[in-house]
Amino acid sequence: MVLLRAAACAVLIVLTITVQVGLFAHLSIAGVVPDLVLLLVVGAALARGPSYGAGLGLVAGLAIDLAPPADGVAGRWALALAVAGFLAGLVRGEARQSVVATVATVAVTSFAASSLYALSGLVLREPGVTISRALEVMPIAVGYDVALTPLVVPLAVVAFRRLDPAPVRW
């Protein structure tokens, strides 16, 4: 059963990344696409808590870092999404109370994740990463993530609650 759950989780991650870099490449705004994987991680954290959120964020982030067409130093999305998953899990009690709270959680974690990703790029002196470019990209990224929250996060919450071996009643 543990293996089955892990496999289901892996399939979810692979599909989400594929849609993000494939289909959404056609729907980009100034090259920015919505971070569907972040929404998946936030949904998982809301369903299962900060520990699960951080763990799933690490795994999903590593997958983005290593899957084509990603290039550059691996581990940067892993760091960003692990922290995002942890943060979303911490506030899940409040975030579950209303749609506005969920959207706010996505906005904050999306901002935190893209800032961390840009910062790690600056620290590692990755080509192409500049503060002005990050400031240009981040508002669009956060806005796009928020816009897709009602479509993706509830689905992710339901999916990860089903994958929970010992569901909590709430």
Added chain:
Amino acid sequence: MRPDPWLSGRERSDTRRARTTLVLAVLTAVTVMTLDAGTGDRSPVEPVRAAVGEVFGPVQSAASKVTDPVVDAVDALGDLGGLRADNERLEVEVARLRAELATGQVARNRLAQYDALAGVTEGSGFELVAARVVAMGPAQAFTRTATIDAGSGDGVEPDMTVVEAGGLVGRVLRTDRHTATVLLVVDAESFVGGRLGRSMELGFLQGSGDLGDDGLLAMDLVDPTVVPAAGDTVVTWGSRGGAPYVSGVPVGQVVDVQSSAGDQSVTTSIAPFADMSSLDLVGVVVGAGPGSRSELSRVPPGGGS
């Protein structure tokens, strides 16, 4: 401490455990970065990357086959939007015809693309493998890369030149069996040797890393006294053995020249011929024709966009 009314007992203990998980996750991510940074091709992460690519490559190709008709259909709907002012009968009629046309149009466009692609390398003896772009790196990743659905199984290898009907697209970074990752010329990490069409002067083109659709290339001329003319065409200079770039592929056009009197330097901006925002059909040069290096001065076919 007053217990949080929203959290169950299990969730409170989870919060304590979560700090440990977070620390472990951050340490793991930082370790991966440390292992991967600065080691280039000898990075211990590279085999893992290859393995992950083997899994994602076929999935991305398959997904693209599913979503392409959807994307084409949405494009067709977008075209219909302009006809709102017409009366309802016409609109229905157009919709019906448009639906009939949509598939045929796409097929004709594709055929035209193949024709144009063949034209880029016609007479140059380059051997091409055709491929489709199935994924693009997002702007928030600060890189300009793409996945194409041809890999080592089709004869594609790292450091091969990738072209489009318009001109140079980039070079292959790494391959797996069914797909390859391409570094676009507009990426900040991309350097291409280029030659000006009119003066035959040599220079280096660097991607600006601009994330929008209007990415330009900056050209540094070997001879700093040369001032290129706007509208002049740049073709690839070519490398020994045709890797990473074969010679004579049109790259772009000079759109702006700014000379600074102070240090006598000239900054030349090049607009690439290939439209990086709507890449679809590309070709990978798998075999450079005989004498491609001796043909440095040859005027490229199809030097305009």
